[in-house]
Amino acid sequence: MVYVAQPVDILAGDAEDRLEAIFNDHHESIVSLLFRLLGGREEAEEQAQEAFIRLSKDRVIWRPREEVLAWLRRVALNLGYNALRSRRRELARLQRHARLEEPLSRSPGDPEASALQAEDIGRVRNALAQLEPRQQACLMLRYSGLSYREIAATIRVAPTSVGTLLARAEAAFRANYKE
Known part of the structure; x- marks a missing residue:
């Protein structure tokens, strides 16, 4: 049985x-x-x-x-x-x-390139940190490979809203990144 x-x-x-x-x-x-x-x-x-x-x-x-x-x-x-x-x-x-x-760098190499890379990583982190929690979650989930349906279930929005939310999150990220 x-x-x-x-x-x-x-x-x-x-x-x-x-x-x-x-x-x-x-x-x-x-x-x-x-x-x-x-x-x-x-x-x-x-x-x-x-x-x-x-x-x-x-x-x-x-x-x-x-x-x-x-x-x-x-x-x-x-x-x-x-x-x-x-x-x-x-x-x-x-x-x-x-x-x-x-x-700036742990390995010997081009110090200027290492400085630029460290600056870029810092700008990405800063831009993400400035997003609203739902926008941050949406971007992280999407770039982690989740589908719109999975994102919708996770953040409890309609699947048809995910595209709009993601577009707004990406726009806000770009704006924060450029600052």
């Missing part, structure tokens, strides 16, 4: 049983969502854990399954956006402190 796991009805049982059922059924999909947004498994795991902790403390656990899952995904995305903002602030802080300390 083959056993096929079925999602547990979260409207049955106590809060602990419901939370365990939701965690077992959806933890990996929440981590995957956050991984696509944040780009790192460890950070995605941390934010997913925080989302489930918040779920355990909220009365939304008693609502119908679809509402609970929508709430959980929204909280996870908000935590991901917060992490992106924190990352952007930290990057800006590090750039301010390390601007003069950073070596």
